[in-house]
Amino acid sequence: MPPSDFTSIPIIDLSKAQNGNTREELLEDLRHAIINVGFLYISNHSVPSAVTKSLVDALPVLFGFSEHEKEEVALGKSPHFLGYSATGAEMTAGHADLREQFEFATELESGWREGQPLFEKLRGPNQWPSTYPALRPIVQTYISELTQLSEKFLAFAAEALSLPLETFTPFISDQHRLKLVHYPASQCGATQGVGPHKDSSGWWTFLLQASPPHIKGLQALNKHGDWIDVPNIPGTFVVNIGQGFEVVTNGVCKATTHRVLSGADERYSVPFFQGMRRDLTKEIAVGTLKEHFGSAAFVGSHESDVGRDIDSAFLKGKYDTWGDTQLRTKIRSHQDVGKRFYGEVFEKYVSDA
Numbered sequence: 001m002p003p004s005d006f007t008s009i010p011i012i013d014l015s016k017a018q019n020g021n022t023r024e025e026l027l028e029d030l031r032h033a034i035i036n037v038g039f040l041y042i043s044n045h046s047v048p049s050a051v052t053k054s055l056v057d058a059l060p061v062l063f064g065f066s067e068h069e070k071e072e073v074a075l076g077k078s079p080h081f082l083g084y085s086a087t088g089a090e091m092t093a094g095h096a097d098l099r100e101q102f103e104f105a106t107e108l109e110s111g112w113r114e115g116q117p118l119f120e121k122l123r124g125p126n127q128w129p130s131t132y133p134a135l136r137p138i139v140q141t142y143i144s145e146l147t148q149l150s151e152k153f154l155a156f157a158a159e160a161l162s163l164p165l166e167t168f169t170p171f172i173s174d175q176h177r178l179k180l181v182h183y184p185a186s187q188c189g190a191t192q193g194v195g196p197h198k199d200s201s202g203w204w205t206f207l208l209q210a211s212p213p214h215i216k217g218l219q220a221l222n223k224h225g226d227w228i229d230v231p232n233i234p235g236t237f238v239v240n241i242g243q244g245f246e247v248v249t250n251g252v253c254k255a256t257t258h259r260v261l262s263g264a265d266e267r268y269s270v271p272f273f274q275g276m277r278r279d280l281t282k283e284i285a286v287g288t289l290k291e292h293f294g295s296a297a298f299v300g301s302h303e304s305d306v307g308r309d310i311d312s313a314f315l316k317g318k319y320d321t322w323g324d325t326q327l328r329t330k331i332r333s334h335q336d337v338g339k340r341f342y343g344e345v346f347e348k349y350v351s352d353a
């Protein structure tokens, strides 16, 4: 069986890094996971359990908001695509997703000025619900912890791929995004919570499955086309590769397709999308590590892959920077925001194949 035909998701214990004897084992396991699976759990990650618990406890409160309270922070009002979107507002793989979500990001001022690239408008403040002031510190603490964890993880990833620890740091954005997601119980058997996709928001995704372990839903696709369950293992985060990282590693580390099935139980989850620098050009993204990832050390991992072509809107599209591609993706999935705040490029971005 080729190594990429995984049938379960590996668990990487980050505490192994503290001991010289187990560190090599950790790096070897990680190398296998990021080259051959694209999905993994991390345990002993050092994010305090009190931080995750506060966030998990906030979810039923937040999603229990009245329509009026949700409307107060509607994503449709934000040029930065931050806020609440209702069930059915998003489509994946041609079907409406059965989920509602609040999107937050690293808290930033909107400093866009005339003459700057339009994608700089993606940067800007969150919308905080006025009736739930306790939410802001909970979300901000969580974003700050996950920012640190994701940076620490990138250093491990670099080491596992035989690169200097800081290699990936210059690609990281000042803005990371966090979605609080609620999949309502489905009335009619298993339906699409979110359809098959690869994460397009950037580098890596760090997902907290925020419902009890018996509630399943997340699945990853292996090379045989089998859907492999990714159950909630308490105390872990699920980590998966985004399309940006796939591009920078020249396709050696693939963004793995995944989906969520909704079922008889409602489910909560919280993906943190580590952001990629908006002004990153294709030339730098592809060129910087081309030689390293084209070397013989990675040939074995390539050969059984059907699609050596990287399936990336960034590479396929007509836009030169990651920021332009991100803006296009956001406008296409939230056309009301696109029309309202990005009228000058709306038609171009939406009609462009």
Ligand SMILES: O=C(O)CCC(=O)C(=O)O
Residues within 6 Å of the ligand: 179, 181, 194, 199, 207, 209, 218, 258, 259, 260, 268, 269, 270, 271
């Ligand atoms: O809810 C989940 O478990 C995964 C969500 C997801 O894949 C996404 O939002 O990109």
Ligand SMILES: [Fe+2]
Residues within 6 Å of the ligand: 197, 198, 199, 258
């Ligand atoms: Fe995803």
